[in-house]
Amino acid sequence: MSIKSCLIAGATGLTLIWGSSAMAEDTSDFPAGPLQFLVAAGAGGGTDNFARTVKPMLEKTLDTRITVINLPSASGALAHQRTANSKADGHTLDFASSTLVTSLAAGQNPTGLDQLTPVARMQSDVMTLIVDPDKYPDFAAFKAHAEANPGKVIIGGTHAASPDRMAFLSFADASGLDMTFIPYDEEGSVAANVMGGNIDGMFGEISSVLSYMESGEMMPILVFAEERLSNFPDIPTTVENGWDLTDGNERGIFVNAETPDTIVDALENALKTVYDSEEYQQYEERVNLHYREGWLGSTDYRQKLEENYELYKRLLENT
Amino acid sequence: MLDSFLAGLSVVLQPMNLLILTSAVFIGFIGGALPGISGVILVVILLPVTYGMEPTQAFMLLTAIYGSTVFSGLITAILYRAPGTPEAVMTSFDGYPMTQQGEAGKALGIGILSSAVGGLVGTIALIVCTPLLASVALKFSSPEYFALAILGLTVVASLGGRLILGLIGAAMGLFIATIGIDPLTGVSRYTFGNLNLSEGVGLIPVIVGLFAVSEVMKRSLDGEVHQPPTRVKVKIFDMPILRKIGVTLSRSSLLGVIIGILPGIGASTAAMVSYSETVRWSKHPEQFGKGAAEGIAAPESANNAAAMGALVPLFALGIPGSGTTAIILGAFIMHGLQPGPLFMMTSADLIYAVFAGLFIVNFMILAFSKPFIALFTRLLNVPYSVLGPIIIMCCIVGTYSVSNSMFDVWLMLGFGVLGYLLEKIDFPTVSIILGLVLGPIAESELRRTLSMSQGDLSILLSRPISATLLIISVVLLVAAIAVPLRKRARIRATASRS
Amino acid sequence: MLPAYRSAPGHPIHANRSVYPMHTRLTLFSIVVIVAALAALVPTLQLPGSADVSTFIGPQLWPLILLIALLAFSSWLLLDSRKRTHQTCATTDEAPSAASHSLSLAANRHWLMMAMTIAYTVLMQMIGFLLATVIFAVAISWLLGARHWGLIIATAVIAVVLIQGVFVFLLGIPLP
Numbered sequence: 001m002s003i004k005s006c007l008i009a010g011a012t013g014l015t016l017i018w019g020s021s022a023m024a025e026d027t028s029d030f031p032a033g034p035l036q037f038l039v040a041a042g043a044g045g046g047t048d049n050f051a052r053t054v055k056p057m058l059e060k061t062l063d064t065r066i067t068v069i070n071l072p073s074a075s076g077a078l079a080h081q082r083t084a085n086s087k088a089d090g091h092t093l094d095f096a097s098s099t100l101v102t103s104l105a106a107g108q109n110p111t112g113l114d115q116l117t118p119v120a121r122m123q124s125d126v127m128t129l130i131v132d133p134d135k136y137p138d139f140a141a142f143k144a145h146a147e148a149n150p151g152k153v154i155i156g157g158t159h160a161a162s163p164d165r166m167a168f169l170s171f172a173d174a175s176g177l178d179m180t181f182i183p184y185d186e187e188g189s190v191a192a193n194v195m196g197g198n199i200d201g202m203f204g205e206i207s208s209v210l211s212y213m214e215s216g217e218m219m220p221i222l223v224f225a226e227e228r229l230s231n232f233p234d235i236p237t238t239v240e241n242g243w244d245l246t247d248g249n250e251r252g253i254f255v256n257a258e259t260p261d262t263i264v265d266a267l268e269n270a271l272k273t274v275y276d277s278e279e280y281q282q283y284e285e286r287v288n289l290h291y292r293e294g295w296l297g298s299t300d301y302r303q304k305l306e307e308n309y310e311l312y313k314r315l316l317e318n319t
Numbered sequence: 320m321l322d323s324f325l326a327g328l329s330v331v332l333q334p335m336n337l338l339i340l341t342s343a344v345f346i347g348f349i350g351g352a353l354p355g356i357s358g359v360i361l362v363v364i365l366l367p368v369t370y371g372m373e374p375t376q377a378f379m380l381l382t383a384i385y386g387s388t389v390f391s392g393l394i395t396a397i398l399y400r401a402p403g404t405p406e407a408v409m410t411s412f413d414g415y416p417m418t419q420q421g422e423a424g425k426a427l428g429i430g431i432l433s434s435a436v437g438g439l440v441g442t443i444a445l446i447v448c449t450p451l452l453a454s455v456a457l458k459f460s461s462p463e464y465f466a467l468a469i470l471g472l473t474v475v476a477s478l479g480g481r482l483i484l485g486l487i488g489a490a491m492g493l494f495i496a497t498i499g500i501d502p503l504t505g506v507s508r509y510t511f512g513n514l515n516l517s518e519g520v521g522l523i524p525v526i527v528g529l530f531a532v533s534e535v536m537k538r539s540l541d542g543e544v545h546q547p548p549t550r551v552k553v554k555i556f557d558m559p560i561l562r563k564i565g566v567t568l569s570r571s572s573l574l575g576v577i578i579g580i581l582p583g584i585g586a587s588t589a590a591m592v593s594y595s596e597t598v599r600w601s602k603h604p605e606q607f608g609k610g611a612a613e614g615i616a617a618p619e620s621a622n623n624a625a626a627m628g629a630l631v632p633l634f635a636l637g638i639p640g641s642g643t644t645a646i647i648l649g650a651f652i653m654h655g656l657q658p659g660p661l662f663m664m665t666s667a668d669l670i671y672a673v674f675a676g677l678f679i680v681n682f683m684i685l686a687f688s689k690p691f692i693a694l695f696t697r698l699l700n701v702p703y704s705v706l707g708p709i710i711i712m713c714c715i716v717g718t719y720s721v722s723n724s725m726f727d728v729w730l731m732l733g734f735g736v737l738g739y740l741l742e743k744i745d746f747p748t749v750s751i752i753l754g755l756v757l758g759p760i761a762e763s764e765l766r767r768t769l770s771m772s773q774g775d776l777s778i779l780l781s782r783p784i785s786a787t788l789l790i791i792s793v794v795l796l797v798a799a800i801a802v803p804l805r806k807r808a809r810i811r812a813t814a815s816r817s
Numbered sequence: 818m819l820p821a822y823r824s825a826p827g828h829p830i831h832a833n834r835s836v837y838p839m840h841t842r843l844t845l846f847s848i849v850v851i852v853a854a855l856a857a858l859v860p861t862l863q864l865p866g867s868a869d870v871s872t873f874i875g876p877q878l879w880p881l882i883l884l885i886a887l888l889a890f891s892s893w894l895l896l897d898s899r900k901r902t903h904q905t906c907a908t909t910d911e912a913p914s915a916a917s918h919s920l921s922l923a924a925n926r927h928w929l930m931m932a933m934t935i936a937y938t939v940l941m942q943m944i945g946f947l948l949a950t951v952i953f954a955v956a957i958s959w960l961l962g963a964r965h966w967g968l969i970i971a972t973a974v975i976a977v978v979l980i981q982g983v984f985v986f987l988l989g990i991p992l993p
Contacts, residue, residue: 042646049653052367069723070363074500074517081514106505108517154771160505182770183503185763186645188582188638195636196457198771211637211659286655483897487850487890494857494883501876508876509860532934539961540927704961705972708954711934712976728938736931744842762879769874 030266031091034065038083040076040096046207046287047076050123050251051095053283057274075103075159080111080254088258090267093119097251098163101305105312106161113305114257119264120271121252121296121304123289126229127167128220129155130209131201132194139221139236142201143177150178154199156190159183161316163249167203167224169315174243194218205249207288224248229291247308248292252301268298324446327671331679336376340676343380344683347387348691350403352395354527354710355717357404358388358626358643366650374654375669379676381650382630385643386680389586389626390434390688393619394695397426401531401710405522405587406622408752409594411530413607413614420610423696428554429615431688432561433568437620438681440572441579441627445634446674449663452628453635456580461767462779464583466788468761471588473792474595475750476799485750492754493761495520502759503766515726522587523721524730525755527714529748532735535707535714537742553689553696564616567597575621579628585641588756589625590618599795627677633658634670840901847895854887926960933957950977 037055041047048070055066071079079094086092094116103109129139136142146153157164160183168181182199184190187208193199195217206229212218223229224246226239238245253271255264274280275295284290296304330336350361361384369377392407397414410430417426444452459467475485498509499519510516571593578589597617598607607614629640637659639645651658656666663670698706718731741748772778780786861884864877937953954973 045649046652049649052370052653068367071723072518074514077517078514103505108500108505108507151773160501160503180770180773182767184767185502186583186639188632188645188648192457192582192632192636192638193460196460198460211657211661215660217636217660287652483890483894487887487894490883490887490890491850494880494887497880497883504865504876506865506876508864508880509857511860536927536931539930540924702968704958705968705975707930707961708957708972709976709979711957712950712953712980715934715938716980725938725942732931732935732938739927744839744846746846765879766874 030263031062031064032089033091034067035062036086036092037066037068038079038092038094039068039070040072040079040094040100042070042072046205046249047095047097047251049287053280054095054122054271054274057277057279058270061270061273075099075108075161077103077109077111080109080116083254084111084115084256086256088256088260090255090259090263092255093267094254095251096254098166098247098249098308099159099161100254101308102163102166102312103161105309105316108161113302113309116254117257117259117264117298118301118305119253119255119267119298120275121250121294121301122271122275123251123284123294124292124296125205125207125248125250125289126291127163127203127224127248128206128209128235129171129201129222130194130204130212130218130220132197133216133219135197135200136221139241142221143175145200146177146179151180153177153179153201154182155179156182156184156193156199156202157204158185158187158190163247164203166247166312166315167245169318170245170247170311171203171238171243173315173318174238174245175241191218206291210288225292231291247311250294250304252296264298272297320447323667323671324675326668327673327675328678330375330668330672331379331675336379336672336676337679339376339380340383340679341683341687343383344387344680344687345691347384348391348687350384351388351391351407352403352695353717354395354401354403354531354714355523355719355721357392357406357523358385359646360720361388362643362646362650366646366653369650370653374656375672377650377654378647378669378673381647382673382677383680385647386438386623386626386677387684389622390431390438390619390684391691393430393434393615394427394692395531397430397615398423398695398698399531399706399710400534401714402526405526405756406585406590406626407618408526408530408587408749409590409618410615412594412749413609413611415534416608417610417615422610424553425557425560425612426610426615427692427696428557429560429564429612430619431553431685431692432555433564433571433616433619434623435681435685436568437572437575437623438627438684439678440569440620441576441624442674442677442681444576444624445627445630445677446671449631449635452576452580452631455577456582456632456638456640457636458784459581461764461771462782462785463788464581464760465764465768466779466785466792467578467581467584467592468757468764470788470792470795471592471595471757472753472761473796473799474591474598475747475753476796481745482800484744485747488747488750489754492751492756493758494754495525495751496755496758497762502763513726515724519759520730520755521721521727522752522755524718524727525734526752527718528731528734529738529741529751531710531714532731533738533742533748535711536735536739538703539707553692555685555689560612564612567613567616568620570600571597571617571621572624575624576628578621579625579640580631582632582638582640584760585629585643586622586625588760589628590622591753591756593621594618599799623681630677634663636660637662840898843894843898844902847891847898850891851888851895854884854891858884929960930957933960947977947981950980 039051083094190202350356392404393410396402396407396411400415414426475489574593575589629644632638632640940949954976958969958972
């Protein structure tokens with residue numbers, strides 16, 4: 001080969017290399033391929049619905065294909081672990097609920113906020129105390145009964161290291177009431193026990209209890225919020241009772257902590273577009289998640305998560 | 320109610336909906352027959368597909384798939400001892416020996432009929448008594464669940480084989496069930512830091528391994544036995560057999576419905592409990608496990624009835640009665656529907672269309688099963704050198720697809736070896752399954768019961784339902800152990816006298 | 818006096834071809850169970866007891882009871898099997914067969930099959946599902962006695978088509 005062709009070949013090669021490395025850092029090319037949603041929950045549940053609803057919307061916004069994989073094992077710990085070990089290019093997204101932090105505080109989930117970066121929170125559900133209205137017509141009645149019968153009042157919830165249990169622990173801690181908590185495997189079992197009169201109450205999200213409210217089988221008597229919900233002005237709040245308890249179950253999206261900031265920002269913006277869309281807002285209304293503003297950006301969400309983590313750790317240590 | 324049902328029927332009988340039902344039945348047939356793939360997975364896979372459909376059609380599809388997978392698991396269970404679904408494990412017990420004795424057609428026929436009858440009973444109960452059954456379901460709480468699990472466990476005494484082996488098997492199964500994160504305290508037990516074990520040892524890897532894989536191992540040792548080509552004739556409506564199994568069918572279907580309506584307990588438990596009850600009530604218990612007709616009729620009618628029963632709490636209370644129905648509940652929520660106490664009234668058209676669909680599905684099972692099974696039975700004549708590898712590969716892929724986990728595949732292989740070795744000592748491997756299925760229920764509910772009663776065990780006897788169940792369990796267990804002991808003592812006495 | 822072993826359900830009585838009689842196998846089995854149960858006791862005793870947790874029975878009690886039961890049952894079985902081993906019987910229902918433990922292919926086919934399956938599972942993760950499946954199908958068919966090349970090829974083809982077709986197209990399940 002002549003020297004001229006060598007030089008041309010060499011130059012072309014170098015150009016290609018330089019060009020492709022430049023492209024790799026150019027986030028206007030994000031996403032470079034299909035995305036993967038890892039759902040830290042089983043199919044059919046709230047988090048799964050959330051992921052599958054966002055999927056087509058994000059596909060449109062980012063002009064890419066998305067596959068959804070459910071990894072419910074260990075309260076979602078497997079999903080968190082896989083995301084933390086995935087390529088830090090923002091193509092693997094972890095859809096999780098507050099269970100990430102609760103199981104982290106309980107030691108079941110080894111993957112924490114040092115390995116995962118929160119991109120955004122999109123749902124904030126309102127936690128409520130739910131009882132059989134025939135037994136306790138309102139919160140005052142419940143409180144009176146609990147004070148008169150220490151240790152005899154039984155509250156149910158799902159799983160031992162969950163938002164339900166955190167709600168119970170923080171409520172018991174703040175109110176000083178002596179109650180017992182029984183964890184069940186599914187929300188259905190808890191509801192059945194409340195309706196059957198076998199336990200005194202349960203902690204649950206307001207979104208899941210609405211149909212029971214209409215039929216009168218179950219009723220929330222206390223909401224964990226700063227102000228009374230506009231649709232339910234009769235239900236007192238924790239705050240007006242003097243307890244600063246406003247946490248509910250939240251759902252958001254996480255990526256590998258090593259993902260470059262530019263990509264995280266790109267994702268955050270894309271998700272905000274989805275959140276603000278008419279379609280998404282309608283979905284929230286349909287599943288009754290619109291009682292509280294869901295959106296929190298990456299920095300704010302991280303801060304909230306860290307606060308929650310400290311709180312849950314403290315509560316669990318006290319048991 | 321009758322007019323609502325007829326209205327639903329007219330919706331179902333439209334060509335588009337019939338097409339959907341038929342495809343659902345076929346998909347269910349295929350999925351259920353493949354080891355490892357069961358109703359749960361199929362419903363999960365098809366969920367996204369149903370999002371774009373009309374609610375009525377979507378739920379007809381999902382429930383129809385559910386009903387038909389519970390049926391078709393028996394096909395591979397009977398023919399190859401590779402139960403396609405957990406609900407069909409008990410069916411392989413008497414079904415496979417029948418195949419080995421050349422009576423595969425008879426076994427399949429009984430299975431089809433039992434499934435259809437059980438499904439019909441369940442569907443009728445669903446249509447007619449949903450509110451009533453739902454209130455019964457609410458009376459069941461932790462003490463009752465514990466008592467029910469104990470009742471189920473006592474069957475180990477009547478399973479046949481040596482009692483001591485059955486007890487060891489049940490204890491092993493119960494112990495394996497404790498592996499994982501303790502649901503009540505969150506403490507990890509025997510997981511050794513492996514996240515794959517934190518949900519415990521899956522039921523599917525164990526079943527597929529213990530039954531299907533170990534059988535393939537055994538058959539591969541047997542080598543090429545040149546059997547004359549068998550033609551399997553499947554006869555569904557066989558009057559003499561019908562007379563024999565009639566009582567079993569009615570009893571098991573009813574039992575299946577009752578167990579199905581209880582939240583958290585599904586068709587596989589129903590199959591086990593009804594099998595054990597049938598053995599208990601039978602006049603010739605020693606025939607079970609060797610090809611007794613009732614041994615197929617009982618579990619198959621119970622599991623289909625229970626599958627329908629699991630929809631009762633879903634529609635009446637918004638509480639799923641089994642794993643698959645829990646996913647269907649999620650689908651409802653995605654469509655913006657909230658199953659709950661008012662659901663029956665606000666969405667009556669949808670619900671009755673679904674009911675009518677299920678009703679029709681049972682008949683479709685009767686109609687379409689024969690040609691579908693013909694496919695499988697023809698495979699019986701294929702030499703095992705071709706069949707064996709295909710079975711193994713289906714097992715591997717099927718088990719993998721449950722949770723996208725290679726770990727499950729390894730578990731399956733391990734249990735396959737274990738199953739093969741256990742057969743060498745005539746070990747009743749089904750007792751392990753019994754312990755594995757009932758263990759979590761028994762332990763968790765006992766602990767919840769004590770939490771409810773502040774440590775007072777007498778709550779189990781002060782509540783009428785749990786007391787009844789426990790007393791029955793004790794009586795039956797004592798009888799199962801004492802009667803053969805007394806018989807043997809009498810034999811020994813006469814032997815020594817002569 | 819014959820040892821009365823009822824045949825376990827699901828197995829028509831056929832002469833066991835191995836040399837080891839039943840009572841020896843049971844002895845072996847019971848020893849294995851005892852050892853395993855004792856081994857499992859170690860992590861069990863490290864679990865928190867009832868006093869440490871919020872529920873009335875801690876995570877330790879139930880497994881502990883089960884392990885003790887297992888030890889009791891298997892000890893009984895061990896003693897019973899030893900008793901029967903010492904009872905010499907004129908006739909047994911197990912004829913030691915001519916095929917003793919040989920290292921032949923025929924006698925160990927099932928172990929080879931399992932070994933190949935394990936290799937297949939590992940291979941699958943390394944070189945991909947399709948290729949591994951083809952290799953496996955060919956190997957196993959040969960092991961199980963297929964000698965006609967057409968049959969072996971057919972097996973491989975059917976297997977791949979079936980699995981791809983049913984699992985991927987019809988059911989949409991991702992393959993390893």
